[in-house]
Amino acid sequence: DVKVTQSSRYLVKRTGEKVFLECVQDMDHENMFWYRQDPGLGLRLIYFSYDVKMKEKGDIPEGYSVSREKKERFSLILESASTNQTSMYLCASRLAGAKNIQYFGAGTRLSVL
Amino acid sequence: DQQVKQNSPSLSVQEGRISILNCDYTNSMFDYFLWYKKYPAEGPTFLISISSIKDKNEDGRFTVFLNKSAKHLSLHIVPSQPGDSAVYFCAASAKSSGDKLTFGTGTRLAVRP
Numbered sequence: 001d002v003k004v005t006q007s008s009r010y011l012v013k014r015t016g017e018k019v020f021l022e023c024v025q026d027m028d029h030e031n032m033f034w035y036r037q038d039p040g041l042g043l044r045l046i047y048f049s050y051d052v053k054m055k056e057k058g059d060i061p062e063g064y065s066v067s068r069e070k071k072e073r074f075s076l077i078l079e080s081a082s083t084n085q086t087s088m089y090l091c092a093s094r095l096a097g098a099k100n101i102q103y104f105g106a107g108t109r110l111s112v113l
Numbered sequence: 114d115q116q117v118k119q120n121s122p123s124l125s126v127q128e129g130r131i132s133i134l135n136c137d138y139t140n141s142m143f144d145y146f147l148w149y150k151k152y153p154a155e156g157p158t159f160l161i162s163i164s165s166i167k168d169k170n171e172d173g174r175f176t177v178f179l180n181k182s183a184k185h186l187s188l189h190i191v192p193s194q195p196g197d198s199a200v201y202f203c204a205a206s207a208k209s210s211g212d213k214l215t216f217g218t219g220t221r222l223a224v225r226p
Contacts (some may be wrong), residue, residue: 020212035216040122042202042218043157050211058213090156098143100212104156 003027004105006091012111019078021108023091029103030096032074034058034066036087037107043090049074049089081112116140119204119217127225132190134220136203139165139184143205147214148177148188160201161188193224 007022025032030051034057035043045058047066055066063085067075074093078085088109092102118137125133131218134148143156144165149157163170163177163186169176176189200221 004177009154033214040218042117042119043204043214045213045215048213056211090154099162100206101147101159101162102214102215103159104149106154106156 004091004093006105006108009106010027010109012113013081014113015051015082017081019081021076021089021110021111023074023076023105024072025093025103026072027093027095029093030071031094032068033092033094033102033108034074034076035092036060037090038087046076085111086110086112092111115218117203117215117217119203119220122218123221123223125223125225126193128195129192131226132193132197132222134188134201134222136186137184138205138216140205140207140215141184142207142209144199144208145206146177146179146186147204149202149204151219158203164180194226195226198222198224
């Protein structure tokens with residue numbers, strides 16, 4: 001079974017703080033993704049990575065950056081957290097070249113006060 | 114611009130009856146479609162998928178139908194069980210867009226015992 005682990009289930013941060021959300025997958029998947037889920041908006045893609053050291057902007061990258069130094073780990077960084085970044089953040093991974101099925105972590109609920 | 118739409122935010126069905134969840138899309142380049150199920154406080158889990166070369170795919174109680182001319186897909190759950198109560202997201206991807214998934218806004222299904 002694919003396991004995608006997000007380091008925190010709940011986080012509370014203050015406006016202006018730098019925030020790191022960590023994601024680790026154990027199935028040697030090349031592709032990894034970060035989404036945020038908001039009521040009425042579904043899942044929206046923030047950033048993704050096709051392989052180590054690679055990163056691509058998704059649909060809503062503003063205010064975020066990512067890091068992929070190792071294949072199994074994909075970090076989402078909020079450079080200066082703002083209240084409109086309060087959301088559920090979901091990490092996913094996918095095996096490149098296989099069926100286009102992404103496997104998700106349990107999510108991190110971030111509150112920015 | 115919402116390319117994948119789930120127009121029913123919620124659906125309530127009696128246990129044992131059929132649940133039909135609907136999804137419409139606008140991008141004719143989409144060639145792979147998926148349904149995910151999400152319980153509260155968990156990440157989405159893959160349920161079933163269909164390629165654009167097919168019009169039906171069945172897996173146990175779950176069947177996905179694709180009508181390309183109408184740009185419409187549906188998920189049928191028969192018979193519905195209380196454990197099926199969750200939020201269901203449809204998603205679509207196109208090889209021309211690097212297989213990124215575009216998600217709908219979700220439909221909350223409640224199966225009444």
